Amino acid sequence: MDYLESILLGVIQGLTEFLPISSSGHLEISKAILGNTLSNKESLLFTIVLHSATAFSTIFFFRKDLLNIFKGIFLKNYNESHDFSISILVSMIPAALVGLFFEETINSLFDGNLILVGSMLYITALLLFLSDFLKLKKNEISFKNSFLIGLSQAIAILPGISRSGATIASAVILGIEREQAARFSFIMVIPLILGSMVKSILDHGMSFENFDLISLILGFLSAFITGLFACKWMILLVKKSKLYYFSIYCCIVGSIIIYYS
Numbered sequence: 001m002d003y004l005e006s007i008l009l010g011v012i013q014g015l016t017e018f019l020p021i022s023s024s025g026h027l028e029i030s031k032a033i034l035g036n037t038l039s040n041k042e043s044l045l046f047t048i049v050l051h052s053a054t055a056f057s058t059i060f061f062f063r064k065d066l067l068n069i070f071k072g073i074f075l076k077n078y079n080e081s082h083d084f085s086i087s088i089l090v091s092m093i094p095a096a097l098v099g100l101f102f103e104e105t106i107n108s109l110f111d112g113n114l115i116l117v118g119s120m121l122y123i124t125a126l127l128l129f130l131s132d133f134l135k136l137k138k139n140e141i142s143f144k145n146s147f148l149i150g151l152s153q154a155i156a157i158l159p160g161i162s163r164s165g166a167t168i169a170s171a172v173i174l175g176i177e178r179e180q181a182a183r184f185s186f187i188m189v190i191p192l193i194l195g196s197m198v199k200s201i202l203d204h205g206m207s208f209e210n211f212d213l214i215s216l217i218l219g220f221l222s223a224f225i226t227g228l229f230a231c232k233w234m235i236l237l238v239k240k241s242k243l244y245y246f247s248i249y250c251c252i253v254g255s256i257i258i259y260y261s
Contacts, residue, residue, distance in 0.1 A: 003218055005034055010050060010219040014226025017054040018234045020128055020165025020246045025117040028159055032114060046219060048197050053220045055193040057227030058186050090143050091150035091188045098154045114261040120160025121254030128247035131169035139175030141184055168238055182238040186231060
């Protein structure tokens, strides 16, 4: 993998992790176009690096919120920080169970199956469209709603379904205020990404042999910097009810993929 490909894949990861167009789907498309010459271990290492970059960009962007949450957790009196933390834990349950018991099945789907990616992009498009036009009763991030949003996150493990799109759309459809829905969606994925990274390293090991360190650094930096801009942009778009633009985009890309596959 040359340096330009590393930067390009980092930019794609940084944008698509936050924009509701499916990071896994676009990475599969990009690998198919560029030609994936990496071995399984090298591909896993590069994927871990890119995901760690977007996880750290999320932590950096929401550093004040996270700091306030951690401060609140250690207060003796029960408060909003305790509620929020429990909600995050509840939201993790569906995806954690799916990842734990269906890992091999899920991994088999990430093998250039572009027909599946295109089909799942249609589902992403439908969710985004509904989130902009359905008007439901105002609601809060309760433990029940957290679990329902977590179910969307679990389904979004499939390549082509946007995690941010599915979780934000689900939260908005449930009646949760738009900015709050985006904030919860981005923060709730941090423990899962970090946990998934640790599990992958423990299961498969992490070797830097035969891999250009500069390529890894360029991929990390491009994903981290792009992720910061994409996160801020996405929150603004959610507030302005502009997700249907991405719905149109997902339909177009999904149709092109299915046609050419």
